[in-house]
Amino acid sequence: MAQKQKKIILKSLEEIALMQQSARLVSQTLAEVARHIRPGVTTLQLDALAETYIRDHGGEPGFKGLYGCPSTLLTSVNEVVIHGLPTDKPLEDGDIVGVDCGVKMNGYYGDHAYTFEVGEVAPETRQLLQVTKESLYLAIAQARQGNRVGDIGHAVQQYCEAAGYSIVREFVGHGLGRDLHEAPELPNYGRRGHGKQLQNGMTLAIEPMVNMGRRDVRMLPDKWTIVARDGKPSAHYEHNIAIWEGLPVVLSTFDYIEDVLGLDYTTPRVAVPGLIATLPKRVV
Numbered sequence: 001m002a003q004k005q006k007k008i009i010l011k012s013l014e015e016i017a018l019m020q021q022s023a024r025l026v027s028q029t030l031a032e033v034a035r036h037i038r039p040g041v042t043t044l045q046l047d048a049l050a051e052t053y054i055r056d057h058g059g060e061p062g063f064k065g066l067y068g069c070p071s072t073l074l075t076s077v078n079e080v081v082i083h084g085l086p087t088d089k090p091l092e093d094g095d096i097v098g099v100d101c102g103v104k105m106n107g108y109y110g111d112h113a114y115t116f117e118v119g120e121v122a123p124e125t126r127q128l129l130q131v132t133k134e135s136l137y138l139a140i141a142q143a144r145q146g147n148r149v150g151d152i153g154h155a156v157q158q159y160c161e162a163a164g165y166s167i168v169r170e171f172v173g174h175g176l177g178r179d180l181h182e183a184p185e186l187p188n189y190g191r192r193g194h195g196k197q198l199q200n201g202m203t204l205a206i207e208p209m210v211n212m213g214r215r216d217v218r219m220l221p222d223k224w225t226i227v228a229r230d231g232k233p234s235a236h237y238e239h240n241i242a243i244w245e246g247l248p249v250v251l252s253t254f255d256y257i258e259d260v261l262g263l264d265y266t267t268p269r270v271a272v273p274g275l276i277a278t279l280p281k282r283v284v
Helices: 013-034 043-056 123-141 149-162 255-261
Strands: 073-077 080-082 096-105 108-117 173-175 182-186 203-206 209-211 217-219 226-228 234-236 239-244 247-250
Touching: 013 043, 013 096, 013 108, 013 203, 013 239, 013 255, 043 073, 043 096, 080 096, 080 209, 080 234, 096 234, 108 123, 108 234, 108 239, 123 149, 123 203, 123 209, 123 234, 123 239, 123 247, 149 182, 182 203
Parallel strands: none
Antiparallel strands: 073 080, 073 096, 080 226, 096 108, 173 182, 173 203, 203 239, 209 234, 217 226, 239 247
């Protein structure tokens, strides 16, 4: 979601540790959602259980009420790119559903997303999901002090377009902190060495949005739901990261989700050097 450009707010190590708590509650909430995703379940049911889980664990839904959002989750099924509102329509075998979740806790936001398979998904759709998720980690690897915003977007664009997919241009990743959307904006396309320079203390939500077909999108009459114009599937993955000691620290995690799903990998099947997974123990 794009926002007006503001001054970039750098965070202290203590603030980043608080943001990690918020991000991890999102991770745990998405894992709880993963336990219930199956044919016949509605996204309204998933939304209700997510809100209960967040509140029971000391957080507040980060999206609900913000910008008029009516729900805790944004649930994007098949050709829906992002911002799908939960409905009472049951999920069907072969669907995919991108679940975007936000939490506010300790004054800071966590905000990330995962695209789930429902039942038995077509191999070409599963490949879209895998490539999109891998592009996220390649983008994270570029989020280091001295690089630029264009390096992050270029990593996503190059990898996904080489696989035959297209990059949504109208919506972007963003800074994250006490506000859900802070500077800078993080397009999923770009040129190496261009854009704002990345600094120690930046906290970011990196979120590739990738279409199987053409990149063109449109908004539905509800003024929220964004769909691929050609009706082909779209994938969305998002992590929260901080730049500390020059390198990206991943504050959120897919491990909880993928444990629930029974996947035998929790790291990308691409070479991503230089990632560090945790903050110094004195603040965790």
